[in-house]
Amino acid sequence: MGKIILVTGPARSGKSEWAETLAMQSGKAVVYVATAIDNPDDQEWHQRILDHQQRRPEDWVTLSIPVELSATLADAKPYTCLLVDSLGTWVANLLEQDESSWENILAELLETVDLVAADIVFVAEEVGWGVIPAYPLGRMFRDRLGSLVRQLSVLSETVYLVTGGHVLNLSVLGSPLPNREDAGTFRSQDS
Template identity: 65%
Template sequence: MGKVILITGPARSGKSEWAEKLASQSNKSVVYMATALLDPTDQEWQKRIQQHQQRRPQNWITMEVPTALSKTLANVKPDTCVLVDSLGTWVANFLEQEDTDWEKTVQDFLDTVELVAADLIFVAEETGWGVVPAYPIGRKFRDRLGTLVRKLAVISQAVYLVTVGHALNLTTLGTPLEGN
């Protein structure tokens, strides 16, 4: 298993920028896996994607992986650093999936992560710090992402919380809960 890094935090906190910095510092070829589904009719979304693209070095390989993340990760070369941005978007792409199928998807993902020899950096949105979502789909998203991120943190060598432009290394600052 390569090095696994998890970066989480709220929207517009600097998560992606921190992940990009760590990927650049890896001194390996970087593969950027974007999980977003492109929607050419959503101009604001296109603008966000363009901002991310403009920040990345030209020599990084970009792959669009909205759903086949496990399969794609399983095929990366061991001498690379893979940056996946973001797990929240990946989870959103599966919200229609039944719970039992989602649990299989998550287990396949975690099993794959443990087998990949490349370094992996995952960006995940932090949810659940505010009010309980008013709609079932919002609660489903929050619960699925929260559970996924917690499980991924267990097999990560480093976990960062990025908020207001500051990265905190939770691996050194925090104490894992029992059962993690």
């Protein structure tokens, strides 16, 4: 099994740059898995993508994978480090899926991650720190991404929070929540 790292944080915090640093430090061939779909008509979005592209070393392979993330991870070679940027965009690309389909896609991703021989660095946005969205699609996005990040953190060797240009290693500073099945045991030990 490869090493799984999760880098999370708010917009423009530096999380992608930190993930790029971790991928370079892996010593492996880096495959950048871009989940964004470029739209040249949206100049601001197009510029964000260009900014990311210009930071990458020339020897990195880039794959554009807006939806089929599980299959891409399953095909990864052990001598590679995949940098998946970002899970928020991937979730947004799948918002049209009904709840049952989404649960299947999520289960497949988590099962695949658990079996991949390559190292993987995931980048995920933190979106649940503000006002609850006033519209259903916004709430669905926030809830799906939050749940994915929480479940993926359990599989990750290290979880980082990047905020305000600072990196916090949550695996050292914090404690993971117990599984929901174990929650009663956890509470009784603290009582």
